[in-house]
Amino acid sequence: MQIFEEMQSRGHEALTLLHHAPSGLKAALAVHSTVLGPAIAGVRLRPLPEEEALRGALALSESLTLKAALAGLNYGGGACVLLMPEAGVDDPHAREALFRALGRQVRPLAPRVVLTEDIGVTPGDIAFVAQETPATLGVNTDTSRVTGYGVYRGMKAAARFALGSESLRGVRVAILGVGAVGRTLAEHLHREGARLTVADARSERAEDLADELGGLSVLSTEDLFDVPCDVFAPCGYGHSIRSAQVPRLQCRLIAGGEHHPLSRTGEAAVKEAGIVYMPDFAINAAGLIAAASSLTPEQAAERVYATVSRITAVAEQLGKPPHLVARRMAERRIDLIGNLGRGA
Template sequence: MLILEEMQSRGHEALTLLHHAPTGLRAALAIHSTVLGPAIAGVRLRDQDEELAVRGALALSESLTLKAALAGLNYGGGACVLMMPEAGVEDPHAREALFRALGRQVHPMASRVVLTEDIGVTPADIAFLAQETPSTLGMNTDTSSVTGYGVYRGIKAAARHALGSESMRGVRVAIVGVGAVGRSLAMHLHREGARLTISDERQDRAVALADELDNVNVAGVGEILDTPCDILSPCGYGHSIRSEDVPRLQCRLIAGGEHHPLTRKGEGAVKEAGIVYMPDYAINAAGLIAAATGSDATHAAERVYQTVNRIVAAAEQYGKAPHVVARRMAERRIDLIGSLGRA
C-alpha cells in the first residue's frame, strides 16, 4: 500500500500513527479535511492488523467529511482506528488507561481533531478521553440507537424514490450485521411490519435477535447477499458488498448504517445493475448530528430524512443516481464554505 499516494488520491490532510507500549495503544488517526472545521474522528476499537487499521482510517475519515458536510455541520472528517491490545481490554483499568493514553496523545491536536464514539467504543470510553483532551463529543449520547433510528427514517425516504412508497409494511429487508446499529434498525422495521432476514458474523447474535422478534429469518453471512429482498441494508464493519458480488444481489435499494459498504467500483456496478444506492454518509448521520448539536433522536433522524428527500428529489430532477447527487451536494458545500476562507 502506497500511503502517500492513497492520501493524495482521496485528498487527505494528515495520517498519524499513535503508540504507547505500557497501555498497548496502537492506532491510526486520519484527518481527511478541516475545511469546514475541526475533523470529527470516530474512534473504533477492533481486532485487526496495521494495514487494515490504516486503510480503515483513511476510508472512514473521507466518509465523515462528506457526512458532516451533507448534515450541515461545521466540522471536517477524521477517523481513529485502534488495534486491539494483545492483553485485551476486559480489565476496566486497562481500558481506562488505553483511552486516556489516546486522549493524551491527541491533545496537542485538539484544534484540528474532535473524538467521538464508533464501533467497539462506548460513551464511557469517550469520558476517559475527555479527562485528557477537551476535544470530544458524544459521552452523553447513545449514538448507536440514534443512528439506527436515523437509518430507519432515511430508508423510508429512499424507499419512496426506489419502491414508490415509504411504508415498510410487508417490505422485504435483508440486514447485514445486527450489532448496535443493525439491531436498532431491525427493531424499528419490525415494529412497522417489514419482513426481515438478518445475518451477522456472530451467528449467535443474529439467532438471539430472531428469537426476540417474531417471523424473522436468519441467513448465514455467505448467503445473505443471495436473499431476494426489496432493500439490502448493510450494517457491518465496511465493504460488505464486493464488486464481484453485485451480480448476486436481488434487491432494488441498498441503504444501511455501514460506513463505505461499497467501493467506488462497486457503486458503478450497482448503478449498472439498476439498483438504487443511498450512500452511508447520507443515511447514517443521526448519531453524529445528535452528538454534535445536542439534539434528540427524533430531531436528528428528521434531519436525515430531509437530507435524503433532498437527494432523491435532485436525483429525479436531473436524472442522476442518488449516490452521485449526494457526493456532489457534500462537495459543493465544502467548496462554497471553503471559498470564504478562515474567519
C-alpha cells in the first residue's frame, strides 16, 4: 500500500497510528479535512487486518468530510479504526482501559479532532474516552437508529427521482446488512408496505429479523446481488458492492446506510449501468446531524430528506448523476467557507 499516494489522491491532512501495548490499543486515526472545523472522527472497533484498517480510516474520513459539508455542519471529517485486541474486550475493565488509552493518546489532538461512536463502539465507550480528553462529541444515544430512520427518509426522496414516486409501498427493496442501521431501515420500510429481501454476513441476524417482522425473504449475501429489486440498500461495513458485481444488480436505485459501499471504479460502473446512486454521505447523515446539533432525530432525518431532494432537483436540472452532484455540492461548500479567511 502506497500510503502517501493514497493520502495525496484523497486530499488527507494527516494519518496517525496510535499504540498502547498494556491496553492492546492499535488504531489508525485519519484526518481528511479541518477546513470547516474540527474533524469528527467516528470510532470503529472491528477485527481487521492492518492494511484494511488503514484503508478504511482513509475512506471513512473522506466520507465524513463530505457528509458534514453537505449537512451544513461546521466540522471536518476524520475516522478512527481500532483493531480488535488479541485478548478481546469482553472483560469490562479491559474495555475501559482500551478506550481510556485511546482518549489519552488523542488528547494532544483535541483542538483538531472530535471522537464519536461508530460501528462496534457504544456511548459508554465514548464516555471512557471523555474521561481522558475533551475531544469527544459527547455521549449520544442510539445514533444508529437515527441514521436508519434518516436513510429511510432519504430513500423516499431518492425514489421520487429514480422510481417516479416517493411511496415505497409495494417497492422491492434488497437490504444487504441488517445490523443496527439496516434493521431500523427494514422496520420502517416494512411498516410502509415495501417488499423486502434481506441478507447479512451473519445469517442468523437476517433470519431473526424475518421471524420478527414476517413476510421477508432471506438470501445469502452473494445471492442478494442477483435478486430483481427496485432499490438495493447496502448497510454493511464498507465496499460491499464490488465493481465486478455491478452488472449483476437488477435495481434502479442504490441507497443505503453504508459508508463508501462503492469504489470510484464502482461508481463509474453504476453510472454506466444506468443505476441511480445516492451516495452514503448524503443519505446516512442523520445520526451525525443529531449528534452534532440540538436537532431531534425526526428533525435530523428531515434534514436528510431535504438534502437528498435538493440533490435530485439539481441532478434533474443539469442531467447529471446524483452522486456526482452531491459530491460537487459538498466540495463547493468546503471551497467557499475555506476561502472566507483569505484576501480577495
